Amino acid sequence: MINNRWLRAILIGPSVALSVIVPTAAQAADNEPVETAPPPRVELVLDVSGSMRAADIDGRTRISVAQQAFNEVVDALPDGTELGIRVLGATYKGKDKAEGCKDTQQIVPVAPVDRAAAKNAIAKLRPTGFTPVGLALRGAAEDLGTGETARRIILITDGEDTCAPPDPCDVARELAAKGTHLVVDTLGLAPDDKVRRQLVCIAAATGGTYASAETPTQLTDRIKQLVDRAKDDTVVKPPAIVAGGKECAGAPLLSPGVYTDREKISEHRWYRVPVRVDQELRASVSIALDRPVNRDYGVLLRATAADGRELVRGTDAGSGRTDVLSTGLRWSALEPDVESDQSAEGSTTPTEVCLVISNSFASSTAADAPGMPFELTIDVVATSPAPDAPGLGSGWLLLLVLTVAGLITGVLAGWGTRWWIATWRTN
């Protein structure tokens, strides 16, 4: 009797061999039609405070270098990019700090870029007032609006914020905590230590990058690179926002996909995933270090049964500078019994597996600060059963051993026969 299993093996065999040769796509196709990526939304935020008059970049003023870089970037923009420009410290000439610290305007609205108008607006800029970075960031976040697409702010400044409070780093963390998929990249023009520290903090709080520019080419290249990255980012839809539960019972029930959530230091976040007995659960988590943390840290992802029994855990620890700390796990039920499988009920009712994410970070930031962002990826796939115990062999050594054994047996049999015939004949 040749059952289905054999037929399937014959059919599947060549396709398995093919899949070994043909490299698979790096990302899952998810069996859905490819949607056209939305255009990237970027806002450049330029500091036009009095300090931009300093002529210390290859002998040119900082503002003229920035203007030239902006012009080149506007020329090189990929079509369809939605670019806006906001300035800070551009208009108020007085000495009143309260007034000067409200001085931020959007000079080019976030829309498919009108190159001539944008260049015109840039050319008119004259270094003037204070540096309200925090307020400008809030303004830029509003300019970019909300929505499902990833958005990027590119902050270009030469001096530290002169208007705190609000501290721009806190503002950045607050914007990131709103869950609007906003990334702030920062660029320091000939920055000093204080500026660098502030810009690094803003970038880290939102998952952005920091760079310093000391020549006009560096500035232009970097802005172009960041705009390109904004374009790359829109290819991937931002993860869904979810709020994990305090315990397994009542925790959100997740379907396969990518999620994002926040967790305070030493907090536990619970989720549930329905997994059938013939399925395998895959989960991975990446916690972003959006604030300065103590030197050593760790993350723990555990899968537990509904009664709290641990099924499997994934863990990672590290020390020093990093962006995210990640771990993952796989879990599937042991092979179902043949007997219980006959009832067919057991295989279709999913059991709920609980996932809990915990961390061992330590930080000196305020306890009421928003939690650290993390990304949770859930997948449920067909289970991969343990292979049959190999009753068969493979390899050149096996052939050699069998051949030599056959040869020896043949020779022995030959001699045996000769001896037997000789004995028989003599009789």
Added chain:
Amino acid sequence: MLTRVRMHHRLAAAVFAAACVALMPAAATAAPTPSPGSATVNRAGTSFLTATAVNVGQPIQVAATTGDYLYWSFSATAGQTTEIALTVALPPAAKRTGASTWTVDVFDGLRRRQACTAGVQTPVAAATATEVSLGCTLRRVRSWAEPWSGDPLPGTYYVRLSVTELPETDLGLPVQVDMLLGAHGDAVADDGELKAPLVPRVKPGEVITAAGSVQPSASPGPDPDEATGALDWLPDLSARWIWTTVGGVLAAVAGVFGFSLTWRRRRS
């Protein structure tokens, strides 16, 4: 007598070495080389989700800054051993104030850290160095592993380049990163097969609101035919069947040959 034994040992060693070279020609290859005709990649992602997909043998050249976290992803199949070679051209020494530690981390599709069996994973660049080289040779990818194990499996792999320790004043300076992946594979000697490669989902998920909305038809349940049957104890059709059958045939031929040897001698 003693010299004869030694001769035998030497002969055996030579034969073994020759066999090793013949069986594992790829293991002898040194640093990865770019495959001809492949386009240079000038991008790098900044997170797992936006990692730039690259292929083995594709040269990668990216301008970045110190402090950036650069992500690439590649896919590996069972039996593959991947080598990663990275070179970072550092900013001018005059602009830097101290030594920096660079790290290349490799993660599998579940974002689990992967070990390097060889290569300089975390070199320290001296304050005066002009460039720093990093390398990582991964473990051979298994075709199957228990869910509880951390063995490398077919699917997506992520490479992350970062600077893990440096003076704060050295952040944000321009660097040039060159990367190249090399791979050599051998026949899959493992049993078992991973039904779905470790290729992560990138689409946003959806919270299930009602328990009833779980799609039971997402994947078919186990075939009732599969678990029963008279031939169930037989292993699945695989290369092992061919090896074993060929072995049996060879043994039979050798047996007949051996048998004939004893008779031929008598006739002569």
